[in-house]
Amino acid sequence: xxxxxxxxxxxxxxxxxxxxxxxxxxxxxxxxxxxxxxxxxxxxxxxxxxxxxxxxxxxxxxxxxxxxxxxxxxxxxxxxxxxxxxxxxxxxxxxxxxxxxxxxxxxxxxxxxxxxxxxxxxxxxxxxxxxxxxxxxxxxxxxxxxxxxxxxxxxxxxxxxxxxxxxxxxxxxxxxxxxxxxxxxxxxxxxxxxxxxxxxxxxxxxxxxxxxxxxxxxxxxxxxxxxxxxxxxxxxxxxxxxxxxxxxxxxxxxxxxxxxxxxxxxxxxxxxxxxxxxxxxxxxxxxxxxxxxxxxxxxxxxxxxxxxxxxxxxxxxxxxxxxxxxxxxxxxxxxxxxxxxxx
Numbered sequence: 046x047x048x049x050x051x052x053x054x055x056x057x058x059x060x061x062x063x064x065x066x067x068x069x070x071x072x073x074x075x076x077x078x079x080x081x082x083x084x085x086x087x088x089x090x091x092x093x094x095x096x097x098x099x100x101x102x103x104x105x106x107x108x109x110x111x112x113x114x115x116x117x118x119x120x121x122x123x124x125x126x127x128x129x130x131x132x133x134x135x136x137x138x139x140x141x142x143x144x145x146x147x148x149x150x151x152x153x154x155x156x157x158x159x160x161x162x163x164x165x166x167x168x169x170x171x172x173x174x175x176x177x178x179x180x181x182x183x184x185x186x187x188x189x190x191x192x193x194x195x196x197x198x199x200x201x202x203x204x205x206x207x208x209x210x211x212x213x214x215x216x217x218x219x220x221x222x223x224x225x226x227x228x229x230x231x232x233x234x235x236x237x238x239x240x241x242x243x244x245x246x247x248x249x250x251x252x253x254x255x256x257x258x259x260x261x262x263x264x265x266x267x268x269x270x271x272x273x274x275x276x277x278x279x280x281x282x283x284x285x286x287x288x289x290x291x292x293x294x295x296x297x298x299x300x301x302x303x304x305x306x307x308x309x310x311x312x313x314x315x316x317x318x319x320x321x322x323x324x325x326x327x328x329x330x331x332x333x334x335x336x337x338x339x340x341x342x343x344x345x346x347x348x349x350x351x352x353x354x355x356x357x358x359x360x361x362x363x364x365x366x367x368x369x370x371x372x373x374x375x376x377x378x379x380x381x382x383x384x385x386x387x388x
Contacts, residue, residue, distance in 0.1 A: 052079040052080040052081055052082075053079065053080050053118075054077050054078065054079055054080075054115075054118075055078055055079065055080045055116070055117055055118075055213055055214060055246050056076075056077065056078040056101060056115070056116055056214065056246075057077050057078075057113070057114070057115040058074055058075055058076050058077070058097070058100075058101070058112070058113070058114050059075050059112055059113040059114075060073055060074075060075055060111075060112040060113065061073070061074040061075070061097065061100060061110060061111075061112035061113075061114060062074075062110060062111045062112055063093075063096050063097070063100060063105065063109055063110040063269075064109065064110075065109060069269060070093050070096050070269050071093045071096050071097050071100075071110070071269045072093075072268075072269040072270050073270070073271075074093075074097060074112075074266075074269075074270070074271045075271070076264060076271065076274050078246060078248075078262075079246075080213070080244070080246055081240070081244050081245075081246055082246055082247075082261040082262060083236070083237070083240050083246075083247045083249065083259055083260045083261050083262075084246075084247065084248050084249070084260060084261070084262050084263075084264060085249045085251065085256050085257050085260035085262070085263040085264065085277075086098065086248060086249065086250045086251070086263075086264045086266065087251060087252070087254065087256075087257070087263060087264065087265050087266070087362060088252075088265060088266035088267055089252065089267075090252075091268070092266040092267050092268065092269070093266050093268070093269040093270070094250055094264075094266045095218075095250060096269075097266070098216060098248065098250055100114055100121065101114060101116055101121065101248075102116075102130075102131075102134060102136070102216060103116075103121055103127040103130050103131060107122050116130045116133065116134070116214070117129075117130065117133045117213050117214070119133075132162070132210070132212075133212055133213045133214065134212050134213070134214045134215070134216060135207035135208055135209075135210065135212035135214070135215040135216070135245075136207055136215070136216045136217075136218075137203050137204055137206075137207040137215065137216070137217045137218065137220065138203070138218050139218045139219040139220075139222055145191055145199060145202060145203055145206070146191065147190070147191045147192040148190060148191075148192060149190065149191060150187070150188055150189060150190055150191070151173070151177070151182070151186070151187050151188075151189075151191065151194075151202050151205075152170065152173065152187060152188070154191065154202065154206060155169055155170065155173040155205070155206065155209055156169065156170075158206050158209055159209050159210070162209075162210045164209070164210060169209055172208075172209055172211065173205060173209060176204075176205040176208055176209070176239075177201075177202075177205060179235075179238060179239060179242055179243075180201040180204060180205060180235050180238075180239070181201075181235070182198055182201050182202065182205075183198075186198060196228070197228050197231060197232075200220070200228075200232060201235060204217075204220075204235065204236075204239070208239065208243070208245065211243075212245070213245070213246060214245070214246045214247070214248065215239075215245050215246070215247045215248070216247075216248045216250065217236070217247065217248065217249050217250065218250050219250065219251050219252065219253070220232055220233075220236065220249060220251070220256070221233065221251065221253045221255065221256060222251070222252070222253065229253070229255060230255075233255070233256060233258060233259045234259075236249070236259055237259045240259075254357070254358050254359035254362055255359075257277045257358040257359075258358075260277060261276065262274060262275060262276055262277075263275065263276075263277045263280065263358065265280075265362060265365060265366075267366060267369055272365055272366075272369060273365060277358045277361075280358070280361050280365075281355070281356050281357075281358060281361045284314075284326055284356055284361060284364065285313045285314070285326045285327055285328050285330075286326065286327065286328065286329060286330035286331075288326075288355050288356040288361070289326075289330045289353065289354075289355060289356075290324045290325065290326055290353070290354045290355065290356050290360070291324070291325040291326075291327070291330070291334060291337065291351065291352075291353060292318070292322065292323070292324050292325075292351065292352045292353075292354050293322070293323050293325065293341070293348055293350070293351050294321050294322050294348070294349045294350040294351070295321055295322075295323060295341075295346060295347065295348060295349070296321065296346075296347040296348075296349055297321075297347075298317075298320065298321045298322070298323065302344075302346050303315055303317065303323060305341075305344045305346065306323070306325065306337075306340070306341055306344070306346070308340075309327070309333075309336070309337050309340045309341075311327040311328045311329060311333045311336075311337070312325055312326075312327045312337070313326050313327055313328060314326040314364050314367075314368075316360065316363060316364065321349070324354070324356075324360065325337070326356070326364070330353075334353075338351070
């Protein structure tokens with residue numbers, strides 16, 4: 046009987062701190078990424094996700110950071126390793142115009158990009174044709190100027206450029222931002238397809254929680270801290286009742302009614318999901334749902350509809366951020382009370 050070998054670690058970050066002057070923008074971040082995984086890095090602007098990626102991709106000088114960062118088993122702190130690391134990674138920017146020449150045809154873009162890696166022209170063309178095929182870029186567009194291609198086709202050519210030198214790791218900056226829902230899911234489908242067929246490890250840096258649908262693991266960052274790092278399904282299951290939500294439509298919903306519902310002791314979180322809709326997470330859903338409904342009715346609150354749902358990753362993210370904000374408020378209040386007592 047043979048044991049399945051675990052995938053090798055391709056990115057290792059241990060106790061990473063990044064500071065610019067007295068401002069610390071990344072705080073004690075540690076994570077490991079295995080070969081072939083898709084990692085989603087999520088957080089609002091200023092969360093520290095881009096700064097962390099800048100360290101991993103050797104864009105930030107060592108004087109600004111401390112800790113251990115290894116990429117494809119090479120230390121990012123050593124200057125002599127940085128060119129090797131850069132050769133092992135690819136990058137797809139948020140805006141295609143940053144890495145595409147719109148007046149060139151796809152092949153000309155490939156030739157130009159491949160030349161920066163000193164690649165053989167024929168080999169680069171062969172790789173490009175394989176990538177274009179995987180990405181379903183119509184063959185009759187390969188000889189068109191990029192400016193005549195659709196937005197989705199340009200995005201896919203941009204992905205191909207990021208992979209032309211066959212990197213071990215591909216970084217994608219906001220790959221779904223600014224596109225409609227259909228194109229968003231199309232892009233995510235192609236990323237998963239590339240990941241499966243090529244085995245490329247991917248980092249998706251995004252505000253778009255829908256990207257979690259194709260991620261093996263998700264990192265949630267806030268104000269420089271890594272709050273969570275794990276499988277999206279496992280994170281959702283860590284919520285009360287394994288993420289089961291009671292969704293209520295309430296007549297004339299207002300803050301007072303929400304506070305009255307919160308008075309039911311098993312309730313842990315209430316999210317306002319619309320003008321008249323709330324989502325309630327509570328302990329022991331099956332045991333307590335009937336009592337919760339009775340509690341709401343006893344308070345004179347009219348329920349017009351109710352459904353049982355499972356929390357999405359977007360909802361998990363929102364709850365996790367809110368919990369962190371509430372914890373900070375409590376700490377500030379506690380500190381203020383302590384100062385008052387000492388004065």
